[in-house]
Amino acid sequence: MIQLMLRLFVVLLVLANGAYFAWSHGLLQSVGFAPEKQTEPERLSKQIKPEALQLLTPEALKQLMTPPVGLRASECLQAGLLSLAQAEVLRSALTASPEVGAWTLEAASEPARWIVFMGRYPTAEDLARKRAQLRALGLTVEPLLNPELGLGLSLGHYPSQAAANSALEGFFKRGVRTARVMLERAEIGGLMLKLNTTPSTVQTQLDALQPALADKALVPCP
Numbered sequence: 001m002i003q004l005m006l007r008l009f010v011v012l013l014v015l016a017n018g019a020y021f022a023w024s025h026g027l028l029q030s031v032g033f034a035p036e037k038q039t040e041p042e043r044l045s046k047q048i049k050p051e052a053l054q055l056l057t058p059e060a061l062k063q064l065m066t067p068p069v070g071l072r073a074s075e076c077l078q079a080g081l082l083s084l085a086q087a088e089v090l091r092s093a094l095t096a097s098p099e100v101g102a103w104t105l106e107a108a109s110e111p112a113r114w115i116v117f118m119g120r121y122p123t124a125e126d127l128a129r130k131r132a133q134l135r136a137l138g139l140t141v142e143p144l145l146n147p148e149l150g151l152g153l154s155l156g157h158y159p160s161q162a163a164a165n166s167a168l169e170g171f172f173k174r175g176v177r178t179a180r181v182m183l184e185r186a187e188i189g190g191l192m193l194k195l196n197t198t199p200s201t202v203q204t205q206l207d208a209l210q211p212a213l214a215d216k217a218l219v220p221c222p
Helices: 002-024 041-046 058-065 084-095 124-136 161-173 203-207
Strands: 076-082 102-110 113-119 152-158 180-185 188-196
Touching: 076 084, 076 102, 084 102, 084 188, 113 124, 113 161, 124 152, 152 161, 161 180
Parallel strands: none
Antiparallel strands: 076 188, 102 188, 113 152, 113 180
16 A cells, blocks of 8 residues: 555656646747746846957056057146246247147246355365275265356255255265355346146157257146
């Protein structure tokens, strides 16, 4: 009796599995038995297509994020100081090249330059000897802007006479005896170019301005 019931259970299980297979695969659709179809084409359109994915190297990613060659991001550049005559030459060049961006010529000045000075020495040999003595004291010299100072040495430049006098006291403590404070260059007035480039400004356009800039370099605005 138990074996007969087990056989009957196995037969019913096989029939149930067969019926589910037929139902899930739409084989019973003709008699009205079939699972509900999931038809949502918008889902397919939103699916990520793995075959379309592309791995990028760091170099390739940098190239994609870099603007095309020659283009400049919008920025402020400046150049100066320019004399009135130099400014007029530059004004004509800028007026003839409106594609470089908006620009202004603003009044500006460079502060006076005070130095701690040693010299002038009679000969180049005397100058070299003094330079070697300063080097032995751990001191360095810097170029002189004023050619009229001739065979002399500058131990440093400062924006005011008071600052130079304070530095001179420090040099005295380090063994320097013949240095003195001197005004190397008085305050200079002039005009400063302020140029606001655009994304379409190319380097060749800026390079074309160089002859009119009187050897003044274009640098980022502070």
